[in-house]
Amino acid sequence: MIEIRIHGRGGQGVVTAAELIAMAAFYEGFEAQAFPNFGVERRGAPIEAYARISDKPIKLRSQIYEPDIIVVQDDSLLSVVDVFKGIKKDTKVIINSDKKLEDIFKTGCPVPTKNIATISATKIALEILGKPIINTVMLGFFAKFSGLIKAESINKALKDKFKGEILKKNIRAVEYAYEI
């Protein structure tokens, strides 16, 4: 079973991101589960959401304490929340940031550098979507970096939630990030 924890801020679509990951995995034939950390959601407040992917039915419903993959939607969270809480030896991390890794982690990176990557998701989202809504950019990059799911599956999941011009733009965002 693969456990994914997403950190973001209220309004960034953290819960939707977890749902889209579970839906995409489901479309690839996996069992999947997604749920929010049931907080009282306020715009801007730190939020967590979780997803589990497995080849067997998922019974476990606890929150995720030792994630295999961590997604950080906003690098300003690094000084507010312990996003690395419960990391394992091989935990992979992706962070939305314009900065280089060595500038973010001046005193040393908490995970081996091959397991961590940054993407300027806000910049890319502004270019493609015209809005700083980074969700789909992060998901495209997630698909690529984790190797867990294909971009097409995320696009299929997007079709369940969006339509028209918004859908088209978001599919472009996924594909752009997947090609990076």
Add this chain to the structure above:
Amino acid sequence: MKQILEGSNAIANIIRLIKPAVVSAYPITPQTHIVEDLAKLKADGKADYEYVRAESEFAAASIVLGSSATGVRTYTATSSQGLLLMVEVLFNIAGMRLPIVLTCANRGVSAPITIWNDHQDAMTVRDAGWIMLFAENSQEAVDLHVVAYKIAEKLQVPVMVNVDGFVLTHTYEPVILPTQAQVNKFLPKYKPKKGTYLDVKDPITLGNFATPEHYMGIRQELHDEIAGSQELIKKEMEKWEQSRKSIKSIKSKVDVVDTGLVEYYGAKNPEVIFVGMGSMIGTVKDFVDNSKGRVGVLKIRSFRPLPAEDIIKIINKAKYIAVLDKSISLGEEGVLATEIKALGNNIKKGLRNSKPKIQSFVVGLGGRDITGKTFERIIELVKKRDSKVKFVG
């Protein structure tokens, strides 16, 4: 077809397939997504129930009471304070023998204010005269609603289907919705018997005045109906399962005994058995799968009626019984724990001579997370001499 849906959306869709004539509700977290989706289905022309927006839960319950009294199928859903505001009407619905189905998206009760999950709301209306079922996952939530309508309408007794707020209502997971044909076949159109509902051509009174000569007998009748409903519930659950051949049961390494009313999952010769209700059961099963000890879990799917024989048969196998309650009778112990302890005295073949130790553990109040560590700790505690109620987590 297997789909991935939010729990609330799965519930709204099964209600659409069940085709109530009237839906009335007042929105409250975490029930909100269910009634929003029902309103949307109606607005999109995908359902043709009358959706009555109520000004409070008291009104919503009264509206389904009134409409059900005219002999049509009805539905409502609520949580927490909303359920408590309905209490007076809930007793009336049961007393009038109206076959209403209510979804309780279980949540804790104020004060202090909590929007998160536990079972205090449902346990507080335990004595209202409703059949009470608890779902472990989205699939079970879907299936229990269909069965709920069938037994409600057969027995003329209301049924409450409990689904854990957020943990089930806000989680996306795979679920198989039945087809309209499957639902229609199992659950025919609701046609109440003449003389049991309000009809201007054949006037009757419902919920009328009862003198001491009659009141007690009427109350006993309702008691006997609920206490005697076990076989019918089992039969209908089995029938529904058989009509849905598309759902394959999963082969398991452990022992699984499912009577319809309860389900045991775990070691053949358990030393410790956890007893609980609702979504926590999935997490205990996961713990059992990964545990090296002789442990098992007994899921209470039907809390009212509480199937004494089925439960005793299972718990007699173990040395220690840890009853997990997401509720507390303050000053006493977990509500289910008290009832499990009492069971041995209520039936002919009670607990075996060397009685198992039965202890109350309160977990997950107000959304406190339940994990494998919770159960590890409880196994340690239940083996000790101390038998007082323990709050763990």
